Amino acid sequence: MAAMKYFEVKKARIEIIPMIDIMFFLLVFFIMITLHMIPSTGISSSLAKSSTATTLDQPKLIVNVDVDGNVDVDGKRMALAQLTALLRQKGDHTIVTIIANSATSTQNLMHAMDACRQAGVTQIGLAAQKQEGP
Numbered sequence: 001m002a003a004m005k006y007f008e009v010k011k012a013r014i015e016i017i018p019m020i021d022i023m024f025f026l027l028v029f030f031i032m033i034t035l036h037m038i039p040s041t042g043i044s045s046s047l048a049k050s051s052t053a054t055t056l057d058q059p060k061l062i063v064n065v066d067v068d069g070n071v072d073v074d075g076k077r078m079a080l081a082q083l084t085a086l087l088r089q090k091g092d093h094t095i096v097t098i099i100a101n102s103a104t105s106t107q108n109l110m111h112a113m114d115a116c117r118q119a120g121v122t123q124i125g126l127a128a129q130k131q132e133g134p
Helices: 002-006 017-037 080-090 106-118
Strands: 061-065 071-073 076-078 095-100 123-126
Touching: 061 080, 061 106, 071 080, 076 080, 080 106, 095 106, 106 123
Parallel strands: 061 095, 095 123
Antiparallel strands: 061 071, 071 076
16 A cells, blocks of 8 residues: 555646746846837937037937938928927927937038027037047
């Protein structure tokens, strides 16, 4: 009889609590990784470098100017007149940051700045990367 007890089949149990813990940690891990993958500006560009670049207040509007002089605001391409109209709607105290590729001509950058000034915007910043060294 003692040998019979040794071979007795027990019903298998699946422990669910450790599995819930693992799934929770995986969920947190993927959320954290995904948050770091989302770019803050939406459009990557090769910014001009400046040794005196400083951090500005959070802009209320980001304007992207590409090499061809096209203007993008919040992922929507618009003409300079549309940009001026949009800024007039937002008001005079709107903080605008212009992001331009390092290959963008100064004239295209000036057109975007003029469109902002025509709307009455006085706080315009230019995005640049901090240059290391002199």
